[in-house]
Amino acid sequence: MDKTQMAAMLRDMLRARAFEEAAAQAYAQGHIAGFLHLYPGEEAVAVGVLHAAEPGDYVVSTYREHVHALVRGIPARQIMAELHGKKTGISGGMGGSMHLFDQDRRFLGGYAIVGETFPIALGAGYAVAYRKLPEAVLCFFGDGAVNQGTFHESLNMAALWKLPIFFICENNHYQIGTEIHRHSAITEVYKRACAYGIPAEKADGMDVIAVHEAAARALVRIRAGEGPQFLELETYRYRGHSMADSGSYRPNVELNAYQANDPIAAAVHEAEYPYPGIEAVAAASANSVTRFADHCCQEGHLDDATVERMRREVQEEVADAVTFAEQSAAPDMEDAWKAFRSNRRFETLMEVAR
Amino acid sequence: MSEMFYWQALNRAMDAEMAADETVLTLGEDVGLYGGTYRVTEGLMAKYGEWRVRDTPISENSFTGLGVGAAMLGLRPVVEIMTINFALFAMDAIVNMAAKIPFMSGGQFPMPLTIRMPGGVAKQLGAQHSQRLEHMLMNVPGLRMAVPATPQDAYWQLRQAIRSDDPVIVLEHELLYFSKGGVDEMISAPPIHQALVRRQGRDITCVAYSRMLPLALQAAEALAAEGIELTVIDLRSLSPIDWDTCIAAVEQTHRCLIVEEDCRFAGAGAELAATLQEHCFYLLDAPIRRVAGMDIPTPFNGTLEAASIPQADDIVQAARQMMARNGAVR
Numbered sequence: 001m002d003k004t005q006m007a008a009m010l011r012d013m014l015r016a017r018a019f020e021e022a023a024a025q026a027y028a029q030g031h032i033a034g035f036l037h038l039y040p041g042e043e044a045v046a047v048g049v050l051h052a053a054e055p056g057d058y059v060v061s062t063y064r065e066h067v068h069a070l071v072r073g074i075p076a077r078q079i080m081a082e083l084h085g086k087k088t089g090i091s092g093g094m095g096g097s098m099h100l101f102d103q104d105r106r107f108l109g110g111y112a113i114v115g116e117t118f119p120i121a122l123g124a125g126y127a128v129a130y131r132k133l134p135e136a137v138l139c140f141f142g143d144g145a146v147n148q149g150t151f152h153e154s155l156n157m158a159a160l161w162k163l164p165i166f167f168i169c170e171n172n173h174y175q176i177g178t179e180i181h182r183h184s185a186i187t188e189v190y191k192r193a194c195a196y197g198i199p200a201e202k203a204d205g206m207d208v209i210a211v212h213e214a215a216a217r218a219l220v221r222i223r224a225g226e227g228p229q230f231l232e233l234e235t236y237r238y239r240g241h242s243m244a245d246s247g248s249y250r251p252n253v254e255l256n257a258y259q260a261n262d263p264i265a266a267a268v269h270e271a272e273y274p275y276p277g278i279e280a281v282a283a284a285s286a287n288s289v290t291r292f293a294d295h296c297c298q299e300g301h302l303d304d305a306t307v308e309r310m311r312r313e314v315q316e317e318v319a320d321a322v323t324f325a326e327q328s329a330a331p332d333m334e335d336a337w338k339a340f341r342s343n344r345r346f347e348t349l350m351e352v353a354r
Numbered sequence: 355m356s357e358m359f360y361w362q363a364l365n366r367a368m369d370a371e372m373a374a375d376e377t378v379l380t381l382g383e384d385v386g387l388y389g390g391t392y393r394v395t396e397g398l399m400a401k402y403g404e405w406r407v408r409d410t411p412i413s414e415n416s417f418t419g420l421g422v423g424a425a426m427l428g429l430r431p432v433v434e435i436m437t438i439n440f441a442l443f444a445m446d447a448i449v450n451m452a453a454k455i456p457f458m459s460g461g462q463f464p465m466p467l468t469i470r471m472p473g474g475v476a477k478q479l480g481a482q483h484s485q486r487l488e489h490m491l492m493n494v495p496g497l498r499m500a501v502p503a504t505p506q507d508a509y510w511q512l513r514q515a516i517r518s519d520d521p522v523i524v525l526e527h528e529l530l531y532f533s534k535g536g537v538d539e540m541i542s543a544p545p546i547h548q549a550l551v552r553r554q555g556r557d558i559t560c561v562a563y564s565r566m567l568p569l570a571l572q573a574a575e576a577l578a579a580e581g582i583e584l585t586v587i588d589l590r591s592l593s594p595i596d597w598d599t600c601i602a603a604v605e606q607t608h609r610c611l612i613v614e615e616d617c618r619f620a621g622a623g624a625e626l627a628a629t630l631q632e633h634c635f636y637l638l639d640a641p642i643r644r645v646a647g648m649d650i651p652t653p654f655n656g657t658l659e660a661a662s663i664p665q666a667d668d669i670v671q672a673a674r675q676m677m678a679r680n681g682a683v684r
């Protein structure tokens with residue numbers, strides 16, 4: 001990984017955190033309504049995975065998808081405007097926080113029904129395989145989602161037909177308020193993939209580099225035609241399940257432990273790591289020597305000032321998005337009917353019937 | 355008689371039935387430790403333990419099916435599906451299992467199963483979280499469906515549902531959970547499916563249910579000020595429907611206005627209008643009219659969301675037109 005890429009990942013993580021905190025604030029002020037599921041704590045997952053993907057890949061997501069959308073390249077303004085229900089939003093104000101869609105960026109949507117992402121990804125993977133295209137389909141889901149029947153049905157078909165699907169489990173340990181040991185017989189989610197012979201791996205979802213490496217490996221195998229791959233990322237959400245939930249069911253020690261292992265702090269640390277002296281390299285064990293040396297030689301490092309500048313820039317970008325959202329016009333009922341009819345394509349239907 | 359929230363009334367009903375009968379148990383996502391997303395099962399796990407208040411994985415079809423199997427063995431499960439939108443996963447368990455088994459077994463297996471689910475358009479929850487879908491379940495023979503609009507009915511009807519040997523769906527409304535009303539736990543309840551006249555008037559019979567009831571009453575209030583008097587019927591049950599109460603009211607008013615939040619096309623209102631017309635055609639001074647949600651997925655934007663479902667004012671307008679034109683509909 002080179003220095004530019006490292007910097008880009010760090011910037012995306014910082015932007016994600018700033019975006020979500022701004023959304024929380026807008027919600028508290030009553031500018032955003034409905035359900036709002038935020039991502040702080042889990043940034044390394046979206047950033048690590050999506051930076052390993054190609055622009056031609058497809059992404060299927062859940063209701064906790066703002067950051068997936070953001071990292072995918074949808075402008076903060078359009079996401080924030082959608083959260084505000086405005087006409088300038090990426091779904092024209094018809095979708096809201098849980099339903100961000102962007103055809104141009106191959107973002108196949110956020111789905112609010114747990115378990116729906118699997119068949120959508122299955123279908124997308126089928127279409128890609130059918131046309132013999134080189135793309136992959138990235139399917140994000142939570143640890144709670146794997147108990148839905150569609151998970152098993154879709155994994156079976158994906159494996160059976162060797163579809164180019166990358167299943168990415170964001171294991172944040174909770175299904176709303178139910179902790180994983182109380183909702184899953186097998187709490188190491190990746191092990192479930194073995195029932196379908198899908199290669200599966202688990203990585204530290206608080207460490208963006210580990211996530212990136214594991215995702216890159218899986219994507220290489222998918223592009224080599226080896227069929228679906230599975231990656232479990234252990235992570236944690238700092239906030240409650242949604243803005244309606246304070247998360248009071250979680251022990252403080254648990255939250256504190258994960259916050260101490262903050263993915264952004266870790267990324268900053270990694271990015272700022274000073275170039276080690278020869279002794280330091282030599283003092284490390286054999287394995288880490290090579291890894292360390294490679295890492296540092298290729299990347300160099302960022303400094304404090306650069307990181308601070310980044311923080312400022314993303315704050316400004318997000319503040320601009322909020323202003324844009326607030327000042328954007330609301331859609332009217334005509335827009336709603338237009339959105340609806342464009343889905344139904346009445347005209348075409350009539351022609352075919354004749 | 356005490357004042358309480360709708361959710362509290364449901365909670366009291368659960369508690370009462372669980373205390374009275376140890377075959378009653380409840381299961382669903384987050385019903386236990388968390389206390390239920392709308393607090394309906396709050397405190398029950400502490401009182402009755404994990405085997406009677408079970409947190410389930412997100413596996414709607416299977417845990418609803420679990421309820422069916424347990425009911426076949428004589429338990430009285432109350433399955434909570436977090437919202438009706440997710441019941442679509444459980445349609446197999448509800449339609450092919452719960453509704454069919456008593457019949458297919460020649461009556462050998464009663465189905466003392468209750469399925470509770472909230473539904474409706476709340477506040478900007480997006481198209482996938484803003485549905486009612488009652489018409490889908492109304493079309494399934496073998497199911498009963500209660501639609502309580504008041505805390506009193508929430509209390510009565512849930513208790514009756516749990517005691518029933520038929521599968522009963524209790525369809526709650528997300529915007530009603532925090533509405534308040536009196537609950538008398540001592541008086542004897544009308545049958546679960548009986549409709550109640552909530553207001554008596556001379557001009558139009560307005561048939562409503564669930565969250566549309568308070569809107570209809572509000573509209574009736576406004577109309578009374580201009581001399582139009584509505585009889586407002588609270589259906590309370592969508593399957594079966596208490597036709598007698600509706601017909602008796604139309605006999606007096608000669609006009610009928612049906613209000614539903616769900617989409618108009620092929621909705622509950624269509625069934626109501628068709629059947630009442632069969633019974634009341636010669637009594638009517640005007641065509642039966644429906645005020646219903648638009649046939650469009652619910653927009654997220656708050657203003658459009660409100661525009662896509664009936665408001666009290668839409669009921670007022672419709673009633674005025676029925677009186678003014680003597681029923682001629684545009």
Ligand SMILES: Cc1ncc(C[n+]2csc(CCOP(=O)(O)OP(=O)(O)O)c2C)c(N)n1
Binds near residue numbers: 112143145146170241
């Ligand atoms: C079919 C279905 N059932 C229930 C819900 C309600 N619900 C929304 S999110 C959620 C928990 C999902 O947990 P997980 O998959 O681990 O994702 P996370 O929120 O932790 O990212 C539940 C139960 C739903 N949206 N869809």
